[in-house]
Amino acid sequence: MSVKPLKSNPSLLRELDLSGNKLQDSGVKLLCDLVANPNYRLDTLWTSYRAAPDRHEGDPSSSESNLDVSENRREDQLSPDDPERLEQQQLVCGEAPDTNEMFFFTPELLTESGKTTYRFRCPGPGGFQCALTGLGFVTTQEAELLYNTVQWDESLLQSAGRMAAGPLFDIKCSEDGAVCQLHLPHCETKEVLLVDGLLSVVHITDDGMNILEPLEITDTHVVVKVPHLSAFGLIWDIVKRFLNISLPIEAQVLLFLRSLNVARPVLNVLLLPGNIPLTEVKMQYQDAEHIQIPSYCDVISGQSYSVHCDPEVHKIQPESAPFRLRYGPNYHATFKVLLKMIPENVTLMFQDQERREVLKCDVSLRGPTGPNPQRNDPAEDSVPAEDRYPPEDRLFLVRTQFVERVSDPVLNQLLDKLLERGVITDGEMQSVRTGRAEKARDLMDTVRRKGRAASSVLISALCEVDPVLSTELRLM
Template sequence: MEKPHTVHDPSHFIPEILINTFGETSYRFRVEYPGTYECTSTRLVFTMCREGELLYRIVQWDESLLQSAGKTPAGPLFDIQCSEDSVFQLHIPHCETKPASLSDGLSVAHISYDGMNILDPLQITDTHVVVDVPHLSAFGLLIDIVKRILNQPIRGQILLFHRLRKNRKVNVFLLPENIPLQEVRQQQEGAEYIEAPSSCHLIKGHTYSLHSPEKYRVQPLRAQFDFNYGPNYHPTFEIRPNSNAEEVTVMVRDQEETPVWEYNARFNALASSSSSTQPPSSEPASLLPAGGGGPGPSGQTLPRPESLQGEEEQKLLSVRTEFIDRVSGSVLKDLLDKLLENKVINSRELESIQTMSRTDKARELIDLVLNKGNSACKIMIDNLCDLDPFVSETLQLKLNECF
């Protein structure tokens, strides 16, 4: 079959996200037709000559291979599989601000059982490095150690995670832009991801400091920015806000004390109120957390004691596993919209759930609503009955009133 030409505007797809027993993330997507497709989670672009199922994940770089070649990573190392052998071109995201000046310094590592081969790019765009694929295995961006321009900034990202368990804190990550958010989020289980404009310019080897005008405790005071391409990611800084704080201002400064990024982060109402007393009954219950649950052995929020649960809450909890197994992706999409309209969830929670696989969406949604109390559970049941009478009847949810 003749290979199609490279397409500059690829079709975007949301991959299915798979988490194994070790907490490692993989991405899967089935391509039905030849063409060029971009993964919204990793920004990898695949040019396909026929249909095929893609399966890919981030793996550890072998430092000994890199040192012998005089190279250093310029992106994560992706182990890519496709049983139909239908990928013939790969576009790997870079984070260089001036890729043209590095045209002879950027290359791609192709690592297989035979060792590491260095592939010369076919093209370097403002966002990606394009290479032909001889056969699938592990691919990752490299840069020549000697040819990297000193003090040249890269496109970076600053990610915030609010952790309430045990000692309350905000973890702040300074990372290259081409590290997928999903990879960091997975390792911050139990923490609230604070969605914020994350883009900034960072310089390898430079020292950065973090400041909070609210005078919260920040540690460490300074940290050197280096490229960390996983698969493990650790916070660069942490902030210890007061127990009753509802927001924190995060300011990152470079070694010249010039601000490079600033954001006023407001905490999720569910997290910030979990340690407080129940709000007055005049407030809409659908907007408020139920409270009373506690962290389990692995940090997840456990259901409240049955004696404190309302009827709808108990009913929804009793069908949790079946709901996760049975609800369809299209119903989940409509249900999320309805719950947003009814102020059961907020826009940040909606956007966070929308990035997940169908199973994870269902699990995250029902757990989120269960934690918001009986009124929230009733609204979810009512809307599920309207959107999917068959599943509602199968789960015996509010049977007499729905039909």
């Protein structure tokens, strides 16, 4: 059967049965073009096509696309009304279970020889996002997931004109075909996302690698359909990345304090891409305390940055350092702040090479275990959170949990109270996006940016409206 006539008016095509037809690569390519047509309206596709086993990068007819016809299916043996056939039709047409709301989970950590593996049992079909790595899975059935980060082969990527844009995840599943989509976290700002074709996903197996085009790129994730599981990671097109190198990405600043068993306390400051999991970095700083701060900022690859402290400290090494787009396996400190003693509080300020401020935060430094050996202070756990962090920082520390758990009625009550108390304006009230999670993010970030007084009002209002959630977030 020739599929060329299908391109003439795809809006009229709603059902297509290709069972028994032996499609060649050219036919598959035309079907892929059909899917890309904005007038495409196909609801049902039946096919028994099986892709050739040897796929080559750069061949459009062999790339893994939005139209998945790579598995040998048996639709022609089923009744059109059979539930199993209907389910297969949905999967062939690229539909996934409803994932408007992702279920956030904290995986079990399995540590061996300094390497962390994440394990989670998906209870059934749906969308599930790992709270530690940001990695999201869309599943069609119950299954157990095992995943960990592995080292990139930079030479393999460079030969294809690509470079790493995120961690490389090696993923295994107890049930073949249970995972139909992956959501990989990116660290791009909105300006970078406007660059067409910059981001894609690489699928690496023992036979080589395939480059997968995204189904969707959201503000936080790249969504891709997966044929089978092995190693997946985000990649940039090298040429497009360096043509747009002046565009910022979202980075994170991580602090690790080493104050025991050293001659002089040292604060390690790491400036890393925002989609590197904190768990992976912590494994390399087990002898230090992670100091939590509002850590995200926008930076530009290759530009130099410097860190400054108030009050002044003994020494900061180096005076400045460039930001590099690197994804392990080692995460070395960008700066080392050498302290003669641990101050009660310190203000850290980060500047770019033009001496413009990119991040400023107040930090309370505590010893890693028990009372600080150089001060007569109580252990950190005995100090109330409101004494350790200003209100805006307390909100930042619970931002993810707040977005995940706050209900829509509570959000509406909070907006009303913040408007009544002059924390937000009518315009800001109207500009809050619809959708529970988006509304929660807008509310939290708008108030935090207004500083200490506004953040205190939000905390007070949340304690009043939802005391249960406030207690669980330790905001009471």
